[in-house]
Amino acid sequence: MNANIKSKWVAALRSGQYKQGQYALRTDNKFCPLGLLCELHRLETGQENWKTFANDKGCCSSYFGNSLALPEKVILWAGLDSATPSIMMPGKKKSRSISLCNDGIKGKYKKLSFKEIANLIKNSL
Numbered sequence: 001m002n003a004n005i006k007s008k009w010v011a012a013l014r015s016g017q018y019k020q021g022q023y024a025l026r027t028d029n030k031f032c033p034l035g036l037l038c039e040l041h042r043l044e045t046g047q048e049n050w051k052t053f054a055n056d057k058g059c060c061s062s063y064f065g066n067s068l069a070l071p072e073k074v075i076l077w078a079g080l081d082s083a084t085p086s087i088m089m090p091g092k093k094k095s096r097s098i099s100l101c102n103d104g105i106k107g108k109y110k111k112l113s114f115k116e117i118a119n120l121i122k123n124s125l
Helices: 003-014 033-045 072-078 099-101 114-124
Strands: 051-055 060-061 086-088 095-097
Touching: 003 033, 003 072, 003 114, 033 072, 033 114, 051 095, 060 086, 086 114, 095 099, 099 114
Parallel strands: none
Antiparallel strands: 051 060, 086 095
16 A cells, blocks of 8 residues: 555544544545545545435445445555455454444444554554
8 A cells, every 4th residue: 555645544544533434435424444545535636526325324425436445546546456455453364344344243343443443554554
């Protein structure tokens, strides 16, 4: 991953400026970590604006036509190798997708905070 973009992403996740949301890149002005990376791309490049639509979870937004995973332009800009990047979990031998860390699965995986996810991104991407 591009070190400069990673540093900005980690700082944004830790800043407290953005509200954390689940299950989509952006929902009702809340972001998942991947959506926040898209927002940083938007702010830096000015290439695209969020497009809002309604679904069963409320009001969602898409970025370059994507509402659940990173668009290709953001992947290339950030120097990532996947639309759903994974991070290593402390004490585990396998990585977990950032989306799963953010959303959790009741009874199986705990939802992590932006600050917890920022620490994992800093140490494993």
